[in-house]
Amino acid sequence: MKEVRNTNQKEIIKQVIMNNKDHLTGDQIYEMVKEHMPSISRATVFRNLKRLVELDEIGHIEIADGADCFDYRKHDHYHFKCNECHKVFDTSIPYDNGLDTIDPEFKVDHHVTLFYGICPECLKKHNHEIV
Numbered sequence: 655m656k657e658v659r660n661t662n663q664k665e666i667i668k669q670v671i672m673n674n675k676d677h678l679t680g681d682q683i684y685e686m687v688k689e690h691m692p693s694i695s696r697a698t699v700f701r702n703l704k705r706l707v708e709l710d711e712i713g714h715i716e717i718a719d720g721a722d723c724f725d726y727r728k729h730d731h732y733h734f735k736c737n738e739c740h741k742v743f744d745t746s747i748p749y750d751n752g753l754d755t756i757d758p759e760f761k762v763d764h765h766v767t768l769f770y771g772i773c774p775e776c777l778k779k780h781n782h783e784i785v
């Protein structure tokens with residue numbers, strides 16, 4: 655019985671991530687999962703998130719200066735973190751496999767790049783302030 659319950663928890667957590675189509679922190683996911691499963695603990699949500707990443711069912715973005723995010727998109731793509739609203743976005747910058755072979759001493763299998771700056775929404779707010 656235990657196994658079935660765990661599978662359901664994992665599926666609900668995955669569904670929350672897939673339906674949201676955003677880059678959510680573990681705590682944001684926990685709040686949303688609680689709406690479906692009020693008794694679930696934060697530790698259980700985080701344990702399932704780790705498992706989903708290990709199974710390669712969701713993406714994981716390590717954020718050095720904040721909480722890690724989880725991603726419904728698994729394929730390699732670059733992210734942008736806004737210095738003002740701290741949201742994480744997908745960029746349209748094409749993923750460059752060519753970077754992986756520049757240093758022949760290392761066998762690179764993927765790379766992670768996080769861009770920092772001001773997102774379009776915060777830029778708009780700035781423009782309003784100036785006007």
Ligand SMILES: [Zn+2]
Binds near residue numbers: 773
């Ligand atoms: Zn922003």
Ligand SMILES: [Zn+2]
Binds near residue numbers: 677725733743744
């Ligand atoms: Zn993403």
